[in-house]
Amino acid sequence: MPPGDPKRSRPDFPVALTASFATCSVCCMMSHERVASEEELRAFRAITDGRDDMVRRARTAGVSKNRIHVLSGIARTTVDRILKEKD
Structure with missing residues (x-):
């Protein structure tokens, strides 16, 4: 299919990130980092108790x-x- 064809199921690449998509991705990464950090702290506490x-x-x-x-x-x-x- 040629680029820009309305029958394509996904947009042409490269696609610029929209502000909302970028914000969501950053929030998800921070959430994952926070969960990982909290798990690390729990493990540390278990060792040092x-x-x-x-x-x-x-x-x-x-x-x-x-x-x-x-x-x-x-x-x-x-x-x-x-x-x-x-x-």
Whole structure:
């Protein structure tokens, strides 16, 4: 079919995006990115939920505060705070 034929089921390409189509696409992408980010945050929370108890167990087992800090990557001040909270 020749370009511009009214029997064509789709428009000729390239087609300029209309403002409403572009906005919809951006909204959909942001929504997808938001959902993915929220899922990532939930996964992070699931991993870190037991952090404080893990630090306390390690200290009770005789692991030094500095070693807990080095192995876990938790700031030394945070390790101190976690251990102080239980006292």
